[in-house]
Structures are given as structure tokens and as C-alpha cells.
Amino acid sequence: MSFPWAQEYKPQAPLMQWLDERLPLPRLVYNAVGAGYPVPRNLNYMWNFGVLAGFCLALQIVTGVILAMHYAANAGVAFDSVEHIMRDVNWGWMLRYAHANGASAFFVVVYLHIFRGFFYSSYKAPREMIWLLGVLIFLLMMATAFMGYVLPWGQMSFWGAKVITGLFGAIPLVGEPIQQWLLGGFAPDNAALNRFFSLHFLLPFVIAGVVILHIWALHIPGSSNPTGVEVKQESDTVPFHPYYTAKDGFGLGVFLIGYCALLFFAPNMLGHPDNYIPANPLSTPAHIVPEWYFWPFYAILRAFTSDFFFIPAKLMGVLAMFSAILVWFFLPWLDRSPVRSGHYRPMFRKFFWVLVIDTLILGYCGGAPAEEPYVMISQVAAIYYFAHFLIILPIVSAIERPAPLPFSITEAVLGKDENAVLAPPAVPLSA
Amino acid sequence: MIRIISIFVGLFFTVALLWSLGNGAAAFISEPPHETVEHAFHKHPKDVHFASDGALGRFDNQQLQRGFKVYKEVCAACHALRHVAFRDLAAIGYNEDEVKAIAKSFEIPAYNQATGEVKSSPGIATDYFPPVAYGGQGSPPDLSLITKARHDGAAYTYSLLTGYQAQPAELLKKFPDAKTPDGLHYNPYFANLNLAMPQPITSDDQVTYTDGTKATVDQMAKDVSAFLIWTAEPKLDKRKQTGWAVLGFLLFATVLAYMAYRNVWAGKKGH
Secondary structure, X not given: OOOOOOOOOOOOOHHHHHHHHHOOHHHHXXXXXXXXXXXXXXXXXXXXXXXXXXXXXHHHHHHHHHHHHHOOOOOXXXXXXXXXXXXXXXXXXXXXXXXXXXXXXXXXXHHHHHHHHHHOOOOOOOOHHHHHHHHHHHHHHHHHHHHHHHOOOEHHHHHHHHHHHHHHXXXXXXXXXXXXXXXXXXXXXXXXXXXXXXXXXXXXXXXXXXXXXXXXXXXXXXXXXXXXXXXXXXXXXXXXXXXXXXXXXXHHHHHHHHHHHHHHHXXXXXXXXXXXXXXXXXXXXXXXXXXHHHHHHHHHHHHOOXXXXXXXXXXXXXXXXXXXXXXXXXXXXXXXXXXXXXXXXXXXXXXXXXXXXXHHHHXXXXXXXXXXXXXXXXXXXXXXXXXXXXXXXXXXXXXXXXXXXOOOHHHHHHOOOHHHHHOOOOOOOOO | OHHHHHHHHHHHHHHHHHHHHHHHHHHHHHOOOOXXXXXXXXXXXXXXXXXXXXXXXXXXXXXXXXXXXXXXXXHHHOOOOOOOEHHHHHHXXXXXXXXXXXXXXXXXXXXXXXXXXXXXXXXXXXXXXXXXXXXXXXXXXXXXXXXXXXXXXXXXXXXXXXXXXXXOHHHHHHOHHHOOOOOOEEOOOOOOXXXXXXXXXXXXXXXXXXXXXXXXXXXXXXXXXHHHHHHHOOOHHHXXXXXXXXXXXXXXXXXXXXXXXXXXXXXXXXX
């Protein structure tokens, strides 16, 4: 499960020896995030975000469990119980703001983690399983975040729930019964709020389970790295501890400064004012918008404004919105280039940056009202989004001529590697 | 094979989007969207500053007390403040006796489960501001959270309170159907320009200030907006104070973490 030169766990204290023979938990930690896990020595700061995402998950679970002690999941009092937390619970305002902004921080970190994966093709063999589990985690996060946003039972909670559960109504024939079954009624009400609370509490632990599988799968081939050249020898790696624990410690500090600045000085900046108005089924907000981290997908949903042959526009939008994420599952097989890192793929790299800008444009349009010119812009941006993954990527990877790769990670870092003369280049230049 | 399928799926989505785009563009050209009266005449809130603004701002208790007086004598006739308890007023500088006296001046209705009677009695410090019975046109919102429930918060409430005016002649010339209906009042800071609330603060000295501040319309609007920042976020001062302590600690810890990182990596070229 690791490289032959990985350091072995040798318990010193008698208690640790006793424990190691019976339940080798310290050994597991040592091999997972300790000195027993050799990691490429050339990781850049983009490799900090996995640890940060794990930190955010823990933060959300801790703050969330405490908030649940004070929150009441009942449509009659949910809004007031949130205000009770803000005003009367000791440090309740801090817990709630930490949790609400923690969700935003989690998504910032995870988006950077995912786009790191796009640029360095972290999804390629032998790491497909890590990628698949990662996309699954992202889907679970979206479900969890959506249901969490419903809990304060403000105007955006209610109308967001109505719009999103309404998407299931687009399914032909069985859509409406499914929607009513999911909501436990014809519109979001107490039944929906209660089940959303229950699932919002459950799903983070499901995420934690999938995260364990994600990390397990990571430890089979080991971490990828910015050159995309696999680890060949001991000089290519350093032990995770202390090298990357130290680097992640610094990364965590920088992350926390940004997160706490938001939490303490602009905690409502990323929220919508309408969610401080109690839910009112009789008054529709002028613009129903989800939280910012859903905006790119919301823009794709709304980009389909005309029926396409026999497919209603709404169903088309729902299909496209889900496909926009599901397509990530197929990336390992759509991108056939043998070179991983975008640094050595001149053509791919340009399209990657277009995708980044495209996603930002989609995000902006998703947060804007559904009127011109935003609808047309999001249509053009959505065209590129699908074309990028489904058409451009398979073609580019077939016709692109990658730049020559370094022989090894050691050569990439030190400029030379004595072993290089003995072996052919990592990837034949004609590939 | 998967790449062939992928290209077909990609074409399916792009063609469907082009179809939507084409229809949208055709509709846009044949029937360009006409400007709405709200779009043309709605104004962004005025530029106004409060003591609590910014990362270093703190509440001005004198101002909050003046603002409370404006709320009590003007707004409270129609608007409730249900998330605020009388005891909370201690935070803006009232002493225990003053809080009790304020509470006593409000009648708190209590519903008796057994008899079905509703009986009112003078409030005590632990009571919340009571509901307000309102029978007129419109539905006055509860004000507890109003500065967090509107874009631009207190700047919005201040602009609304000082923004009443006669409907501009230019508006009626451009949109003859947009005359303010009877019973509504024109205000360019309100989302749809016409609201049911008549101008609440109409003249100087409408509320008697006892701290020597001149009670101009502008000052009263500003004071009550400041008070509503406090009702929406009573822990604002503590939040910012805590924030500075947290950021100070984090900065220190991050510098240490950076030094530890450099120290650990010393000798590993490339870092």
C-alpha cells in the first residue's frame, strides 16, 4: 500500500507496544498522515486544499452539532429559534456565523481542490477511484448545504426549497408524485423542514465515511504532484510528517485568517437579506437565488429557455444541471492524454483557463436576475462548459503534442537526477 | 467508444442551448424588453455613515437611546419589535430601574389557555416587545431584523425615512400609467416606488430629545436607523472585538507556523 522505502512504525513506549499488538490505531495514523507516508517532494500550495477541506468538514460537524442543541426543527418556531441562538445563547452568534460561513469556506476550498484536479489531471489512472469518490463527496456536500440553508426557515429557505424540490416535478409522468413524496406535502412545510433537518444532520457523517474511502484510495498510488511524473525512487519523496504537516499548518493559518475575517467582520456578506424575513408562502421574493456556491449550476438550469423537440425546457435544464456534475465522473476516460500535468500540455492549458473564466461567468449569471443579457450570456457560457468536457477534452487529448517531461520529480526539483541517464524518458516524446 | 458517445452527448446539450439562445435572441430583437418604471426611477440608498460602521466602529449608546425614543414614539404605533426583550435595553445604557419603567409602559397581552381570555398587564423586564395590532392598509413588517433583511441595511431605512417626495412630473410623462395609487405614497428608495406607509417623521422636534441634540428630521431618521442596526445585531460590538483578538492570535500563530515550515524544509531545494 505504500512505497518500499516508507518508514515503519516502531512503538517505543511499552503502552504503545501493547496497544500496537492489540489495536494498531497509532500505526494507522502514522502510515496515513505521519512519517510512514512518503509524499512527492514537489507539491505546491494547491495541494493544501485536501487537508483544509477535511478541516472544514470537522468544523461544520462540531459547530453544527452544538447548533442542533439549540435549534428547533418546527416550521412554527424554527426562525425564532435561530434568533434565540443569535441573541440569547452564549456565543451563539459566533457558532451560527461560523457554521454559515463555514459552508462557504468549505465550498471555496473544495472548488480549488477540484480545479487543482482538473489542471493536473489528478483523475487519471491509477487515481480514478479517488476522483470518483471525490465527485460523490461534492454531490453529498451540495445536498447537505441545500438542506442546511432551508433550516432557518426564512424567505430564501422556503422559496429555495420550493424551487429545488420543484425540479423533481420536471420528471415525466412520475415527477409530481415524487415531488410530493419528497416534501411530505404539496409545498415545503413542517414535514419537509423536519426531514431536511434529519438528513442535514445525517449526511455530514456519510460524507465523513466517503472521505475515509477517498483518503484510503489516495494511499494506494500515493499523492499526485505538479509534474505529473510518478514517484520512482526515494529521493522523489519526503515523509508526510514533518514536511507536509508543517506546510499544512501554515496553510491552515492563512485559511483561518481569511475565514475569521469573514466570520467576524462581514458574516452576512455571502448570505441573502431575504433570509432574515420569516418564510411566507404567500409572498414570493422578487429574485429567488440560491447560495453563491450553487450559482454556476443554477445558471445552467436557467439557460434552457425553449423546449427542445419533445423535451420541455424545464426538464432539459434539470438534465443539464445534473449532467454538469455527472460529467466529472467520466473525466478519467474522456481525457486520454498520457501526460497529466497542465504544465506540459500547452493546448489543454489554454482551454483549462477558459473553463475557469467560463465557470466564473456562469456563477455571476446564476446570481443575477433571470433577464437579458444574463440569460444569453449564461447560454453561451453553458455551451462552452459542456463542449469543454464532452467535445474539446477528448479531441485535444488526441491531437495535442505535449512538452517533454522531466525524468523524475527529483530532476524537476534539483535540475538533475543521476539515475536519469540510465533510463528512457517517462513518456515517449511522440505520444 | 466512450469518447464518441461523449461527443454526441456534448452536441446534444450544445445544440439544445443554441436553440434556446436563438429563440431568446429572436425574441429580444423582435420585442426588445421595455424599461420599467422601477428600473428608471428606483434610487440606490443615500451615502450615510453610522458610528458602528467598519471594523473599528462601535455603537454610540447616546444615539441608540435617541433612536429608541423615535421608535417608541413614532414607529411603535404600527411596527413590532418581537425579537427584542426589554432586558436587552440594558446593553444600550439604560439602568435597571429605567428598563423596568420602559417595560411597564408597554401592555403585554397574555392568552389564558384555560379560560380563553386575553388579559393585558404591564410588562416586566423579561418580556419581549408586544405585537402591534394594525388595521390599516399594507402590512408593517416587524423591525427587529429590518437592517439585516434589506439590501444596504440602515442606509436603506434612513433613505426611505428621508426620501418621501412628490412624484416627479418626468415620471408621469414617461409612464402615464404609473401614477401613485390613492392611499400609497411615492418614495424612490422603495423597491416598487409606492408604499403604504405615509411619511412617519415629518417635522423637526417631532420627538423631544433630552440630551441636547437637535431633533431634525434627518437626525431622527439617522438615530432610529442606528437603533435598528442594534436591534438586528445586538452582539455587533462584541463580535468585532472578538474578531480583532482572534485575528491577532491567528496572525501570530501563522507567522510561527511559517517559520516552522521554513525550518523543517531547510535544505530541501525548491522550497
